[in-house]
Amino acid sequence: MKVNFFVTCLCDTVKANVAKKTVLLLEQLGCEVIFPEEQGCCGQPSLNSGYIEGSKPAMKNLIRAFECNDLPIVTPAGSCAASVKRYPEYLASEPEWAERAQKVADRLFELTQFIVNHLGTVNVGARLEGRAVYHPSCSLIRKLNVREEPLKLLANVEGLEMLPIANQETCCGFGGTFSVKMSEISGEMVKEKVHHISDVEPDYLIGADISCLMNIGGRISREGKPIKVMHIVDVLMSR
Incomplete structure (x- = not known):
């Protein structure tokens, strides 16, 4: 199975080994891991502070990055996944973007969720x-x-x-x-x-x-x- 990897800022800058081990684990479980290089911050820090409008460029960039294919998106960071899941709500005033956000959100899974529920492995x-x-x-x-x-x-x-x-x-x-x-x-x-x-x-x-x-x-x-x-x-x- 091919999957996209959403690395998140914390993995990228603070816990690189978590990112590396996530990739290795997915590969051991039979996945081919793809890394869309255009991905960046999901906007969580500013979203949590209430700066919804100011966060929209980051949200749209992430949406575009993962529209490169229709494969599952896996991340080892639940808080970032939760933020992306709310993109359709944040972008509700822009129906086209809200629809695109929903399609990305529907393909996004936290790591343990993906392993247990989609790979069927415990x-x-x-x-x-x-x-x-x-x-x-x-x-x-x-x-x-x-x-x-x-x-x-x-x-x-x-x-x-x-x-x-x-x-x-x-x-x-x-x-x-x-x-x-x-x-x-x-x-x-x-x-x-x-x-x-x-x-x-x-x-x-x-x-x-x-x-x-x-x-x-x-x-x-x-x-x-x-x-x-x-x-x-x-x-x-x-x-």
């Missing part, structure tokens, strides 16, 4: 010894309705014990620009999240959204906790 042959907590990001569970797919994949990682925590689905406090505009509230939210994670003494914190992992990981680091933060693709590529 065991990728991964192995990782230890105890882990999974953080279900707001973008995945609330915006994309991706709740069980990551858990199914993690349940089949040999040697990995998944641990429940209190208030597991509570927001970590990142919320895009929320963490900047409401930094004191955000700080208390991530402090509480790390407290619940630390209570069960895991070896790993696993998530499927880079931004949440950066936020929680930063707090874990500042508190000196011996917990390794991993994107789910890092786990799925462990052998």
Whole structure:
């Protein structure tokens, strides 16, 4: 199966290994990965700040980039996928663009969603010894309705014990620009999240959204906790 890869800004600039491992994983699962080079930022930071009109050039550029074919589009960043899914709403005043946006949005899938629901795979042959907590990001569970797919994949990682925590689905406090505009509230939210994670003494914190992992990981680091933060693709590529 041929698929497009939507790399996202965070992968491109901060977590390049997540992008690389995503491509390798998709290839191991039998996909031929295509990278439309015209793609750029989806506009999420400015969209989250309410600058809809100012974000339209970025939205339209991304739409044009993925109109190069009609193949599925896969990304390892749920928050970016959720932003693109809202393009038709943002472009509603321009019917032609809204229609084009809808066609792109319909082909876009978060990585675990694509692997489980479209490739029909829940065991990728991964192995990782230890105890882990999974953080279900707001973008995945609330915006994309991706709740069980990551858990199914993690349940089949040999040697990995998944641990429940209190208030597991509570927001970590990142919320895009929320963490900047409401930094004191955000700080208390991530402090509480790390407290619940630390209570069960895991070896790993696993998530499927880079931004949440950066936020929680930063707090874990500042508190000196011996917990390794991993994107789910890092786990799925462990052998």
